Amino acid sequence: MASKPNIDLTRFSYAIQQKMNVMNAVMLRDMRTRFFNHGLGFLIQSLWPLSHMIVLLTIYNLAGRSAPFGDSLNVFFATGLVPTLSFMYISRFMSLSIVLNKPMLSFPAVTVTDILFARALLEIIAGALTLLLIIVVLWCTGANPTPADPAQAVLCYLSTVLLAVGVGTLAGVLVMMFELFVTIYALLCILFYISSGTLFVANQLPSSLAVPLSYSPLIQSVEWMRTAYFENYSDSLVDREYLVIFGFSCLLLGLGLERLFRRRIMEG
Template sequence: MPILPGSVAPKSLGESYLHVLHALMLRDMRTRFGASLWGYGVVVLWPCVHVFMLIAIYTFQKLAVPLGDDRALFFASGAVPVLVFQYISREVMKAVISNRPLTYYPQVKLFDVIFARILVEIVTGFLALLVVISVLLCIGTNPVPSDPFVAMCAYLSAIILGIGIGTINVAIIGFFPGWLIGYALLSIVLYISSGVMFLPSYMPDKIYYWMKFNPVLQLAEWMRSAYYPYAGLEIDYLYITMFGLTSITIGLLIVKHVVAKMSA
């Protein structure tokens, strides 16, 4: 990488890579909703608005919740892991589309663009989680789970699954650009069937059996089991973990072919 007059040369290739990664992350934060702090604030608050609109609708209609007596806690505990998964898996795919011209620079690789967006989405999701927790505290809801370790594992699993599906989306969109619309439609189906607005275990056994193959549904149940341990929710932890890790592996293997296609 050429060194401009008056600049300080990076001490190592690792430091140079960190500079590239930092620049890509800043570009993501500044370009998606305007080059300002308020613009990035919109990115953080967007999923929070989704959660609280859902809570408001069910509160005004005075609908009972399947577990407990707190509507806000029930919906937030199911929506947070699902939204974390959806935002990461979608935005990682969109990063390749919006930042593809940057890969023409020899210092920037496709994996750098993907990794930078993953880090941005993890930070954004965590900030959104802090906002949700703060609002729940303000309205008198206790957001602390009965089993914090289980809740943390569910949140991390949502990140892993989001990265895995997002990586596969990158590979697919490299060959079929129209998949951006296709995944948007699939996301709606996954969200509706994930159990954010209802408790899937109350469904008939034959239907619930097939619904359990949706790893997003199990993410919601995993998080809810941390808040409602008495509900007896059965989660296949190995299935969710292996689904996420396998998705990452498959996605990275296919991305190699996407890189070759972009370089051609």
Template sequence: MLGTSEPRLLSTQFNVLSALMLRDIRTRMLGSSWGFLVVIAWPLSHILLIVILHSALGRLAPFGDSIPLWVATGAVPFMIFSYMSRFMMLSVLHNRPLLYFPVIFITDILFARAIIEILNSAIVVIFLILIFKIEGIYVEPAKASIVFSAIFATILLGLGVGILNGIIAAFAPAWATGYALVIVVLWISSGIMFVPSALPEQAQQILIYHPVLQAIEWFRTGYYSDYNSTLLMTWYPLAFGAAALFLGLFAERIFRGKILS
């Protein structure tokens, strides 16, 4: 009986995640191909707008000789983190009535959204690379293994913070607005538009504990062979993401019965 129940549980879990993903896709994409284009174009337009503005103003890249590449190497990791951590949280608020079904837990909603955001980010990056190649912008990283390691750390960071945000928002929906402000602060301070190692030592001592900045610095060391960050601690975004993931899952298990009360 135990041997047959495990595949059944896995099948049920798979069906729940699949149903939640399809529901989120239809809701967010408005059930049409135009909705899909909007979902992809929105984050892509953010990145391209920053690139166009800085290029039009004639600004030089803080590092390297390509402002589009510099902006992209900062904006892509930030996009992955911010979209995951924010939309996972919002999915809890949007799908809260589904928690009344006994087979659906808040973690199902969170993980379903996480998978969607990872796929969306992958599509956005592919489109961005194609646009850069069409424009003749060199996009090949110096060390692809480092780039993929940084992306993994960024996904883990977004997943952990997203789950923690989702649990907080389940009890305090106003946190969704508060976190939007946090995202703005993180954007300004994450090193997208500046070289953190060039800042005064006092500023570096504060920013060294910025997990998103650490992920971006890690990502850039994979793209620029001569990018030597004095702040980079590759273990930090991994540890931060894992800790947030553990705290979020632990809180969900402890407060599972109180979320709907």
């Protein structure tokens, strides 16, 4: 009788090890297909969102726009671009990974969640490298990228990652059920970007616009990040619990749908 817990623990350890091996295989395949079959490709991939931000910041500077808050236009727009692009890149490529890695589902050990979470981990690491590069670029341009409240800035970024993984999981499962959804979600990402608050100050809009927009978890992320950076930035629209709950809800809903329709998904 005393050996039963040890047997259960051994089985559990074996299951965890097997799951890690599967995810490692999926990650290696992703790196070979998306990251140019070379380790340096992973670093290059981190430059895409960075180049995206640099182009947008250059446009804003050439347009002669002034910073609504703070002393640096680059820092102000970066506080919106970082959470917005982090969400878009992680969630979109999670949904796209299902299409790209569909042949791997022919192996019994590989599940939809293995593919989704393997891609999520790659995107999170790439996003962290991108964030580090952005900080370096801002320092090099003479701007100070240090937030007024570093703890809140970190919590906001982690909550945004949770949101991205949650929405990406839900989107990925929907893509397995309806492959057309991968195109629909790519179009939705454009709408998410426009309405994220990156290009405007949401709390300065009329309440008839600001209140409906505040139900977007992405605009919550942008507003939260800006309150962490600028002491005089209003937090009237910020609801931190809403952002976290929304992210967890999407994650649980995605996992629930995958479990409920697993046989149909695998047969399809």
